[in-house]
Each structure stands twice: as structure tokens, then as C-alpha cells.
Amino acid sequence: MAFKSFFTLFLIHICLFASLSYAEDPSFYHEFEVSYITASPLGVPQQVIAINGKFPGPVINVTTNNNVIVNVRNKLDENLLFTWAGIQQRRSSWQDGVLGTNCPIPPKWNWTYNFQVKDQIGSFFYFPSLNLQRASGGFGGFIINNRAVISIPFTTPDGDITILIGDWYTRNHTALRKTLDAGKGLGIPDGVLINGKGPYQYNTTLVPDGIDYETIDVHPGKTYRLRVHNVGVSTTLNFRIQNHNLLLAESEGSYTVQQNYTSLDIHVGQSYSFLLTTDQNASSDYYIVASARFVNESHWQKVTGVGILRYSNSKGKAAGPLPPPPSDEFDKTFSMNQARSIRWNVSASGARPNPQGSFRYGSINVTDVYVLKNKPPVMINGKRRATLSGNSFVNPATPIRLADQYKLKGVYKLDFPKRPLTGAPRMETSVINGTFRGFIEIILQNNDTKMQSYHVDGYAFFVVGMDYGDWTENSRGTYNKWDGIARSTIQVYPGAWTAILISLDNVGVWNIRAENLDSWYLGQETYIKVVNPEPTNKTELPMPDNALFCGALSKLQKPEDISSEASLTIGQSRVFFTLLMIICTLIPIFH
Structure with a gap:
């Protein structure tokens, strides 16, 4: 009987430890197997970079202050790093995923990223940072939601949709590298992709038959949050949806003063959140368009991304000309004035981008x-x-x-x-x-x-x-x-x-x-x-145990893939804590 009481007390202490571990700053785990696959987004078979066999990669969806753990298995034939665009890894440039801070992950190796999305909200994306690899894919959305106790400055949307737009070449990143190494420019892209897919055939002359295009399904009378990211190579894109206004609500972690736009220029690497109200009569589907800006339109006619917004009560296919881009050929201040109109919502609640007070x-x-x-x-x-x-x-x-x-x-x-x-x-x-x-x-x-x-x-x-x-x-x-x-x-x-x-x-x-x-x-x-001139781990986290070594420190790198052990530990930990929580539910039975 004494042993039974002791065992029950022991389990209670363990369960308290487990509950405390999960009560503060939960952790979210992701496995990224990065490999080449063959895809034909513009109708031409080509090599693209996939994550878990998919192009684009999965959307990471977490909440302010969550810990994010991503185990990357590099199945490419070259070095790899991932960077998390716009996500402020507080106190830890060790996880930044660029060559100035991290040694690359060699082919056939694992490496595990572990960082906290502290004091942040908003719409971001991740991508491979080395040697033009983003031009072949490997990118995906990254959402950081408000904690439940912090209100958002708009009614909770009926849906959340990630849209990745970008110019695209049918040559892969290694071929593009060779072009640049030879002292040449990359030339005009072959198209613009929307979520890794080519254009809807809005014009049989410009768009060949048989190309897979993106369709976004919506219901009438609803409001959706569209998170739009330009993940392309070098082209500014104008984003618009036929017959719909785009209510701008957030940009890269900051809530904006809410303003309606019929279209918005999204420059390379930028992210925006729009609120889209499905208030049209659905007489047909509607075009989603991402077209090149500040270029000679006659040479770029084929370089336009077109998807479809489909109401559940739509009466037919989209038809006719695309909604036009801004008519500002002779007004070079139009786009700049549009950019100046994007202002910070200083009254909104939520995580601030610089919590120490620099918002003043x-x-x-x-x-x-x-x-x-x-x-x-x-x-x-x-x-x-x-x-x-x-x-x-x-x-x-x-x-x-x-x-x-x-x-x-x-x-x-x-x-x-x-x-x-x-x-x-x-x-x-x-x-x-x-x-x-x-x-x-x-x-x-x-x-x-x-x-x-x-x-x-x-x-x-x-x-x-x-x-x-x-x-x-x-x-x-x-x-x-x-x-x-x-x-x-x-x-x-x-x-x-x-x-x-x-x-x-x-x-x-x-x-x-x-x-x-x-x-x-x-x-x-x-x-x-x-x-920080004062030595303290309060302003910068220590070097991670799984840090890779290269260059003058290559001799410190162990020959085996030490990160695979870290990955195993992550998996074991998840199983361990799951079993603990099950045991905790059984304590009343034991008692």
C-alpha cells in the first residue's frame, strides 16, 4: 500500500512537470525532406525543389511565442540552408539560415532548426537561401497567429488562404547560376506562378492548353484572409482579383491602417494580408492575376500569372479580358504614392515588432x-x-x-x-x-x-x-x-x-x-x-549543441550526422510526452 501511494505521488509530480512543459510556450515539430522532383508548372518538364514531395512546401502555422522545431533532411546534391523571411529570431542568429551565420547542411545530412517566434504575429514565408535555390522552389508560407487573449483589429475571417506568387524560369537554379557566372543577365522570365501552378488559359494564343492552374474555392457572403507573398526571382508583381476589392490589413508582422485597393504592387520578398469579401453575384468565376510591373508590356505578354476565384454558386467559367493593371505608364509616382499610403495601425493590439518601446x-x-x-x-x-x-x-x-x-x-x-x-x-x-x-x-x-x-x-x-x-x-x-x-x-x-x-x-x-x-x-x-558588451545569455542564446562546422573549423565537425540524433530525440520526446499525458489520465484508476 505504501509503494502504491509512493508510485501515485511520483506520477503526479511527473504529470505536473509535463503539464508545465506544455503550459508555457508550446513546441511545434515539422519534418522537411528536401528533394528534387519533376514538375511542369508552365507545361515544360523541369527539376524543382520539393518539400516532402510537394511543391510549394507546407504552410507552417503557429502562434505568438511558440517554439518551432524543423528537422531538415537534405536530399539535394548540394548544400542547403533555410531562412525564415521576416521572422525575428530573438537572440538567436544561430537559426537564421544564411551563410554569414550558419554552415550549410551538406547533402544527405539532417539538421534541426529550433527557434521561438517571440512577440510576433503576421504573414511570412521560408525559402532555401543558397545559390539561387529559391528560383527552383523549396518555399512555403509561415503564419504566426495572435494569442487568444490578444484581439485582432478585424472580425475573425471565415477562412485563411496562403497565396505564393513569383516570376519563374523553366531553367533550374543551377542553369541560372551558370548564366550569371558567365557575366550575363537572366533575361525575361518564362512565366509567373500562383501557388506553384501556371496560368489559367484566359487566352489560347498566349497560354497553351493543359497547364494546371490554381483555383481558390470560396462561399458567397464570407470574408477571407488572403496572405500573399512574392517569392519570385526579381520581378515586381501587381496583384488583383477581378471585380473585388482587397482590404489591406497586415504586412510582415504589422497591422496596417485598413484601406481598400483594387490592386497592389508586391515587390520581391514582400508579404501582405488582405481581407477579401465575397460580395459578387457569381455570374461566373473570377480571375486572380499577378502581372509584371515596370516592364515593356509587349515583351512580357506571356509572363502573367492567372488563377481562378470560384464561388460555390458560380454559374460558369471566367471569360473575357483580364482586369487591367494600373494605368500609370507616364506617372512614375503612382506606385510610390501607393506605397506611401501603407501605414501602421498604431492603435491595434498585439505583439509589437520591437517590444522594448521603439514603436515610438x-x-x-x-x-x-x-x-x-x-x-x-x-x-x-x-x-x-x-x-x-x-x-x-x-x-x-x-x-x-x-x-x-x-x-x-x-x-x-x-x-x-x-x-x-x-x-x-x-x-x-x-x-x-x-x-x-x-x-x-x-x-x-x-x-x-x-x-x-x-x-x-x-x-x-x-x-x-x-x-x-x-x-x-x-x-x-x-x-x-x-x-x-x-x-x-x-x-x-x-x-x-x-x-x-x-x-x-x-x-x-x-x-x-x-x-x-x-x-x-x-x-x-x-x-x-x-x-552586447556585457557577457550574458539574456540577450543572446548560446550556440546550439547541433551547430555545424565548416571552413577553418571543419576539423571540429563529427563525421556522422549529429542532427539525425537530434531528430530522433525530437520524435522520442513527442512519444514520451504523449505517453505521460495518457498515464496522467490513468492516475485516478491507479489511486
């Missing part, structure tokens, strides 16, 4: 200013390269964060110029030296003839201004110091500038890059290093 960004003193200037590609040492402020970034063999951990010297230089270099362009591993808890102003100046968009890992920044011409000190007089949108990817128009402000409260080494894959591949990126 207009009253914070700027501690540092950097002007990052983009020019057309140049020849450096006989190679065609892209630059930022005259520097073309060279990825080090040993990642920057790993080199710091092991106190290696000479891996990189903390000498990224605050103003563009005036001499010859250079190829260097040159990094911005950020000041912990500083407030940095970055001006992105685009002196090229092509649209560019830029992304900052680890942070949401405040978009305070944009205009045509060269930025000057006087340009600050035009800044929005109250409700500029906070986001992680912003466009810079040709011959124009965009100004952003960043509160450097997230310790680590964080990537700043062109989201246009060709510019990124050719060196248009850098990193910002943010160090």
Missing part, C-alpha cells in the same frame, strides 16, 4: 547613419558583380558568427563604409559594426534602372520615407515620424531612395541583402553585427 520611433535619437547605394553591376577582378556602396560582399568559408564564437581572426572586417566608396569597387567580407541598443538610420539609394527590394534579418524596421532623386540631409524633412509601417522587406524604386530606422535591440549577426536573387547572388549584401 519618431522621438528616438539616431545614433548612426549609413547610406547604402546600389549601382548597375560592374566588373571587379574580371567578374561581373553587384555592389552596395562600392562593396561586393564575399561570403567567408567560416561564418561570421561562428568565427566570433571561436575567436578566429581575419574572417571579416568591421569596415563597411557609412557613405559609398569613392574609389574603385571592391570585393570584401565587409560588415557593419552596430551598436547594441543604438538606433540606426539606413538610406537605401537605388542608382540602377531596375526596381530593387531589400531585406533585414532579425528585425522589423520602420519605413519613414521614400522619394525620387538622391537623398540629402534635407530629405529628413519629409519623413513620416508617426505611423510609418514596420516591416522587414522594402522596395527602392529606380533613381530613388528609401529611408528606414532600426532599433538594434537584437544581439547577433544579421543579414542585410537584396531580395532580387540575381543581385544577391552577385554580392549585393552585407551583415550588421550587434554585440
Whole structure:
């Protein structure tokens, strides 16, 4: 009898431990088997990158403060990393998935990502970050929902729909790499995909028969949340749905002032949430369109993505011409004014992108200013390269964060110029030296003839201004110091500038890059290093136990795939805790 009481007491303690483990910050597990498959999204068989045999990959759906564990099995024939665009991995650039912080996952290896989506909500996506791999797929949506105790600033939608749009080539990423390595441009894409599928045959001359297209089924009189992401290579796309308004509600983790748009330009790497009300009479299906912007339309007629919005009471197929894009050929300010109209909903509840208080960004003193200037590609040492402020970034063999951990010297230089270099362009591993808890102003100046968009890992920044011409000190007089949108990817128009402000409260080494894959591949990126001078694990998590080693530290890497053990542990843990919860329900029987 005493043993029975002792055993029951022991089980109660174990069950309390298990319940506490799950009560705070639940964990969500995903297995990613990354491999090549053959698909024909534009009617031509080609090699694409699939996750668990699917293209695009699965949508990750979690809630604020959840822990996300993704075990990646690399079945490609080359190195692999995943990055989580716009998701601020607080205190842990070790999980960022770019070469400046992480060694790549070798072919036939496993590696497990483990990070927390702390103090965040919103619509994001993930993708493979190395060597143009995103041009072959491997991407998917990433949703972070509000906790139940935090209200959303609109009525709960009747459905949640992820839409991935992007320009697409029938050549795979390795062929595109060879083109860039040969000093050539990528040329006009072969089409635009919507959720990995080609265009609906709205025109028999432009679209061949037999192409699989995306259909989104809806019911009349409902409201749906559409999360739209431009996961493409380098083309700005105008997104619109025939006869429907798009009520903008959120962008990359920030609720926006709600405004209706008949169409919106979505630049490479950007994400938006729209509320779509199905208020039409369903006399037929409706076109969903993603078409190229800022291009010579006569050369791009075949490069248009078309899907179908189908009401459950639809009376027939969509027909007739596509809804037209903005008519602004001779008004280069139209798109910029549309971008300026996207403002932050400062009264909305929910996780803030910078919870330490920097949402009052207009009253914070700027501690540092950097002007990052983009020019057309140049020849450096006989190679065609892209630059930022005259520097073309060279990825080090040993990642920057790993080199710091092991106190290696000479891996990189903390000498990224605050103003563009005036001499010859250079190829260097040159990094911005950020000041912990500083407030940095970055001006992105685009002196090229092509649209560019830029992304900052680890942070949401405040978009305070944009205009045509060269930025000057006087340009600050035009800044929005109250409700500029906070986001992680912003466009810079040709011959124009965009100004952003960043509160450097997230310790680590964080990537700043062109989201246009060709510019990124050719060196248009850098990193910002943010160090807390006080040694503490409260501002940065320690190096993970499963960290990979490469470059000068290759000798530290164990020959076996250590991550497969981590993956097994994850699976065992899930079984263990499931069994525990079952046992807990049986305690009254034992007693």
C-alpha cells in the first residue's frame, strides 16, 4: 500500500512537470525532406525543389511565442540552408539560415532548426537561401497567429488562404547560376506562378492548353484572409482579383491602417494580408492575376500569372479580358504614392515588432547613419558583380558568427563604409559594426534602372520615407515620424531612395541583402553585427549543441550526422510526452 501511494505521488509530480512543459510556450515539430522532383508548372518538364514531395512546401502555422522545431533532411546534391523571411529570431542568429551565420547542411545530412517566434504575429514565408535555390522552389508560407487573449483589429475571417506568387524560369537554379557566372543577365522570365501552378488559359494564343492552374474555392457572403507573398526571382508583381476589392490589413508582422485597393504592387520578398469579401453575384468565376510591373508590356505578354476565384454558386467559367493593371505608364509616382499610403495601425493590439518601446520611433535619437547605394553591376577582378556602396560582399568559408564564437581572426572586417566608396569597387567580407541598443538610420539609394527590394534579418524596421532623386540631409524633412509601417522587406524604386530606422535591440549577426536573387547572388549584401558588451545569455542564446562546422573549423565537425540524433530525440520526446499525458489520465484508476 505504501509503494502504491509512493508510485501515485511520483506520477503526479511527473504529470505536473509535463503539464508545465506544455503550459508555457508550446513546441511545434515539422519534418522537411528536401528533394528534387519533376514538375511542369508552365507545361515544360523541369527539376524543382520539393518539400516532402510537394511543391510549394507546407504552410507552417503557429502562434505568438511558440517554439518551432524543423528537422531538415537534405536530399539535394548540394548544400542547403533555410531562412525564415521576416521572422525575428530573438537572440538567436544561430537559426537564421544564411551563410554569414550558419554552415550549410551538406547533402544527405539532417539538421534541426529550433527557434521561438517571440512577440510576433503576421504573414511570412521560408525559402532555401543558397545559390539561387529559391528560383527552383523549396518555399512555403509561415503564419504566426495572435494569442487568444490578444484581439485582432478585424472580425475573425471565415477562412485563411496562403497565396505564393513569383516570376519563374523553366531553367533550374543551377542553369541560372551558370548564366550569371558567365557575366550575363537572366533575361525575361518564362512565366509567373500562383501557388506553384501556371496560368489559367484566359487566352489560347498566349497560354497553351493543359497547364494546371490554381483555383481558390470560396462561399458567397464570407470574408477571407488572403496572405500573399512574392517569392519570385526579381520581378515586381501587381496583384488583383477581378471585380473585388482587397482590404489591406497586415504586412510582415504589422497591422496596417485598413484601406481598400483594387490592386497592389508586391515587390520581391514582400508579404501582405488582405481581407477579401465575397460580395459578387457569381455570374461566373473570377480571375486572380499577378502581372509584371515596370516592364515593356509587349515583351512580357506571356509572363502573367492567372488563377481562378470560384464561388460555390458560380454559374460558369471566367471569360473575357483580364482586369487591367494600373494605368500609370507616364506617372512614375503612382506606385510610390501607393506605397506611401501603407501605414501602421498604431492603435491595434498585439505583439509589437520591437517590444522594448521603439514603436515610438519618431522621438528616438539616431545614433548612426549609413547610406547604402546600389549601382548597375560592374566588373571587379574580371567578374561581373553587384555592389552596395562600392562593396561586393564575399561570403567567408567560416561564418561570421561562428568565427566570433571561436575567436578566429581575419574572417571579416568591421569596415563597411557609412557613405559609398569613392574609389574603385571592391570585393570584401565587409560588415557593419552596430551598436547594441543604438538606433540606426539606413538610406537605401537605388542608382540602377531596375526596381530593387531589400531585406533585414532579425528585425522589423520602420519605413519613414521614400522619394525620387538622391537623398540629402534635407530629405529628413519629409519623413513620416508617426505611423510609418514596420516591416522587414522594402522596395527602392529606380533613381530613388528609401529611408528606414532600426532599433538594434537584437544581439547577433544579421543579414542585410537584396531580395532580387540575381543581385544577391552577385554580392549585393552585407551583415550588421550587434554585440552586447556585457557577457550574458539574456540577450543572446548560446550556440546550439547541433551547430555545424565548416571552413577553418571543419576539423571540429563529427563525421556522422549529429542532427539525425537530434531528430530522433525530437520524435522520442513527442512519444514520451504523449505517453505521460495518457498515464496522467490513468492516475485516478491507479489511486
